[in-house]
Amino acid sequence: MNGFLVRNRAVLLAYGAVVLLLLVTAAFSPGFLSAANIRATLVLAAFVGIVALGQTFVIIGAGIDLSIPWVLNTAAILMTMLCASENLPLLWVMPLMLALGGGIGLFNGVGVAYFGVPAIIMTLATNVMLQGLILVFTGGSPTPLAPDAIRFLAVGQLGQVPVIVVIWAVLGVAATVLLSKMSFGRHLYALGGNETVAEFSGVPTRRTKILTYVGSGMTAAFAGMLMTGYSGQAYLGMGDPYLFTSVAAAAIGGASILGGTGHYVGTVAGALVLTILTGLLPALNLSSGALQVVYGAVILITVALSSDGVSATWAALFGRRKTQGAK
Amino acid sequence: MDLIEVSGLTKRYGGIVALEQASFSARAGEVHALIGENGAGKSTFIQILAGAVAHDGGDVLFDGAHYNPANPDDAETTGVTAVFQELSLIPDLTVEENIWFRREPRRWWGAADRRELRRKTLDLFEKYEFPPIQADRDVRRLTLAEQQIVEIAKGLAKSTRVLILDEATSALPAKETEWLLKLTRKLAEEGLLVIFISHRMGEVRSIADRMTIFRNGSTVATHVTDEVSDDEIVAQMIGRQMDRLYPERHDTTTGRIALKVSNLECGSRLRGVGFELREGEVLGVGGLQGHGHRELFQSLFGASRSTGEVELWGRAARFNSPNQALSGRDGIALVPEDRGGQGLLNSMSVRENLTLSVQRRMTWCGLVDSKREAALVREMVDLLSIKVETPEQEAGTLSGGNQQKVVFGKMLLTEARVLLLYDPTRGVDVGTKSEIFQLMRDLAAQGYAILFHSSDMPELVHVCDRVMVLRAGHVAALLDRSAISEEAILRAAVLEKDT
Known part of the structure; x- marks a missing residue:
């Protein structure tokens, strides 16, 4: 069997879950498999997928980025304000916001790599600081409408295909190449697998680590702008749901929170699982509170299954057992 | 009578045979060395004795009774303690806390009795003339050699009849190695059976009464140390005559x-x-x-x-x-x-x-x-x-x-x-x-x-x-x-x- 699939059994399982969920959903709501519905699902999955891209890289490197919600929110709000009140063209504002996201990621990365601050604390602190800054900055009042150009990127279509799905596909291919075919990917897996070994092997561990946070900041900022285009407006707290989903998508896709394993190909499946699930649950006619509980529980179970439990069962049933300690 | 008697011991991992038809016997009061190349089955063998791994076939007799421990605790209760090559210490606990881990002396309300803990540790160190190690030091701050010594202390802290030392000297410097070898002899003289694994022939020769040679997952022979030559041992370990361990040395140094x-x-x-x-x-x-x-x-x-x-x-x-x-x-x-x-x-x-x-x-x-x-x-x-x-x-x-x-x-x-x-x-x-x-x-x-x-x-x-x-x-x-x-x-x- 292909080496990639052997190592990333969880990826296969995640896609299995996607298919299963599709079938279940189709059974519950027969109209689900219509072209329009699939399009809508893909668009929503793209948001999750793009946010989770950066998170996947950080997690493979044995870190975590908890600053995603407010990096996303900051980019969204600043973009609308700059475009409306300063009347700057989006062509300028977008790179500026990406640079801002990258800059915040740099701040996170330097704190983690050079000052040894645990990733959880570092990025959590960044998140809280950004939240405070934005609250002060906007005074809590709503922000102007999203510029038209970003609306096109978020809701426009190229023929039958939504623009954002195309963007997601391009980013997905780029991420896959980066992880599978480039030395950066090798360095990243080594870093996440065992930092000391990576260091002793000449891997530029600090640089690699920082780059993952920079990337995560940029994808969060990018997703924030696209979401603004989608909903027509930026609002406070719009990024909050994406912290959990970004980590869950990576985990469902087979990334271990301990680092060293996982792949963006799996995260894509994770994003699809989460999105389809969100679409399926309302069909069950539960109250919104109960929905949240079910949603959380299903994700928990999926992650538990896609990590050790199933892999071990799978190995016991079909594969050679691990020779624990045998020489 | 022999304390441990093993016959036809077999262990498979999936399709891989780790141990096949191994036989072994050792008596109380001897140092018995196990030697063989990596992968020869020594590790699996001692893991079975120590209760870390269950065997698939064969029979182990301990003091004449069938012996098949469910886990390492079980083995220790019976009287078999192993000090493995992979260290099992908890880095954030101190030396003494590690040595008495899960067997800390307690006060009547359940809290650990620190003073008693210290006393027992120092007694242990004194009794076996341990190299100086601070009892209240965090294990993570010790060198690899010191950690190995703590591991040995942990093994000795249990009352046991069989002590297994798995390459315990490989992480130790010369002086500490000498101490451990001496200690091993002393333990055997006190009536313990010490099963000693080492890749260093010199050590084996200096302390072992007998040795059992492993090759390809099976036992090849048991010798009395004084009655066998190095060449014979090496030949049996690798299954062929090895030319020599050390290469010829030609001076290739240049002036650069x-x-x-x-x-x-x-x-x-x-x-x-x-x-x-x-x-x-x-x-x-x-x-x-x-x-x-x-x-x-x-x-x-x-x-x-x-x-x-x-x-x-x-x-x-x-x-x-x-x-x-x-x-x-x-x-x-x-x-x-x-x-x-x-x-x-x-x-x-x-x-x-x-x-x-x-x-x-x-x-x-x-x-x-x-x-x-x-x-x-x-x-x-x-x-x-x-x-x-x-x-x-x-x-x-x-x-x-x-x-x-x-x-x-x-x-x-x-x-x-x-x-x-x-x-x-x-x-x-x-x-x-x-x-x-x-x-x-x-x-x-x-x-x-x-x-x-x-x-x-x-x-x-x-x-x-x-x-x-x-x-x-x-x-x-x-x-x-x-x-x-x-x-x-x-x-x-x-x-x-x-x-």
């Missing part, structure tokens, strides 16, 4: 200086070390552990901060990170001390491990050229005869010797011509040891310059062109070829007066 170090200082551990390493030379670094060897190797490699002057091939070269040190032909490469913790990514493939340090030799604008990579991997697998089914095999599943070859290969691929080898034969079987020594001499002949530290003194004596002895962070002696002997090294390592 590869590495020149002066005034190297690193905290209180290195206090102004200076020496020259020449092209084509194997320079040994000897002395007792904790006298600056680790700091010397790591400083040169850029993994520890230090001050002083270092010249590589005539040019100043101070490295701040291994990344800078592994810069190609004019760089410097290190085979580190701790294979699992510093050298090898266990869950990655042999291929990915081998090429981790040489991404620039196989990438084009950051993109990996898989054909080029495959060629590099093949080159090393062939050169070092690494035994793998496929280069995609997980590195952690290889035997110790093959794992070490992978680490070696990774460093050789960097093409650095100055090699730092820190105890490269630790936990490696005899066959691979011999291959590594031959490789070192071959590389020297090709113009490599090698700095070689070993915790096993005969290796320094038989492989090196010169030996430098470190004591208290400075060079205590520099022995020429004709002056190298175990006695000379030890004298320089322990005596205050420089020779």
Whole structure:
């Protein structure tokens, strides 16, 4: 069997879950498999997928980025304000916001790599600081409408295909190449697998680590702008749901929170699982509170299954057992 | 009557046979050595005795009764305690807390009785004349050797009838090794059965009453130590006559200086070390552990901060990170001390491990050229005869010797011509040891310059062109070829007066 699939059994399982969920959903709501519905699902999955891209890289490197919600929110709000009140063209504002996201990621990365601050604390602190800054900055009042150009990127279509799905596909291919075919990917897996070994092997561990946070900041900022285009407006707290989903998508896709394993190909499946699930649950006619509980529980179970439990069962049933300690 | 009698013992992992038809018997009051190459089945055998692994077939009798422990606790209750090579200590607990872990003396309301804990620890240390270790120190702050000693203390803290020592000396410096060997004898004289595993024939000879030889997952023979020659033992271990452990030494040193170090200082551990390493030379670094060897190797490699002057091939070269040190032909490469913790990514493939340090030799604008990579991997697998089914095999599943070859290969691929080898034969079987020594001499002949530290003194004596002895962070002696002997090294390592 292909080496990639052997190592990333969880990826296969995640896609299995996607298919299963599709079938279940189709059974519950027969109209689900219509072209329009699939399009809508893909668009929503793209948001999750793009946010989770950066998170996947950080997690493979044995870190975590908890600053995603407010990096996303900051980019969204600043973009609308700059475009409306300063009347700057989006062509300028977008790179500026990406640079801002990258800059915040740099701040996170330097704190983690050079000052040894645990990733959880570092990025959590960044998140809280950004939240405070934005609250002060906007005074809590709503922000102007999203510029038209970003609306096109978020809701426009190229023929039958939504623009954002195309963007997601391009980013997905780029991420896959980066992880599978480039030395950066090798360095990243080594870093996440065992930092000391990576260091002793000449891997530029600090640089690699920082780059993952920079990337995560940029994808969060990018997703924030696209979401603004989608909903027509930026609002406070719009990024909050994406912290959990970004980590869950990576985990469902087979990334271990301990680092060293996982792949963006799996995260894509994770994003699809989460999105389809969100679409399926309302069909069950539960109250919104109960929905949240079910949603959380299903994700928990999926992650538990896609990590050790199933892999071990799978190995016991079909594969050679691990020779624990045998020489 | 024999205390332990094993017959037809078998253990399989899936399709892999780890142990087949092993038989063994040992009596109370003897030191019984198990020897054999890595992968010969010793580890599985003692894991079964210690209750860590259940056997599939065969029978074990302990004191005449059937013995099939469900877990290590069960085994210890019966009277079998093992000190494994893989350390089982908890880094954030202190020495004494680790020794009495889960068996702490308690006050009536359940809290640990710290005073009693200390008293018991000091009693234990005194009774067996342990080397000085602070009882209240966190284990994470101890050296590997000290951790090994704590592990031994933990084993002795249990009242036991059988003590299994799995390569307990491989992490210990000379003085502590001597202490452990003496202790082992004493325990046997007190009526314990000590099962002793070591790759060092000298140790086995000095303390074992009998030895059982393992090969390919089975027992080959049991000998009384005094009635068998080294050659016979080695022949039975490898199943063929091995020419010799140590290679022939031809002087391949040229006049060119590869590495020149002066005034190297690193905290209180290195206090102004200076020496020259020449092209084509194997320079040994000897002395007792904790006298600056680790700091010397790591400083040169850029993994520890230090001050002083270092010249590589005539040019100043101070490295701040291994990344800078592994810069190609004019760089410097290190085979580190701790294979699992510093050298090898266990869950990655042999291929990915081998090429981790040489991404620039196989990438084009950051993109990996898989054909080029495959060629590099093949080159090393062939050169070092690494035994793998496929280069995609997980590195952690290889035997110790093959794992070490992978680490070696990774460093050789960097093409650095100055090699730092820190105890490269630790936990490696005899066959691979011999291959590594031959490789070192071959590389020297090709113009490599090698700095070689070993915790096993005969290796320094038989492989090196010169030996430098470190004591208290400075060079205590520099022995020429004709002056190298175990006695000379030890004298320089322990005596205050420089020779």
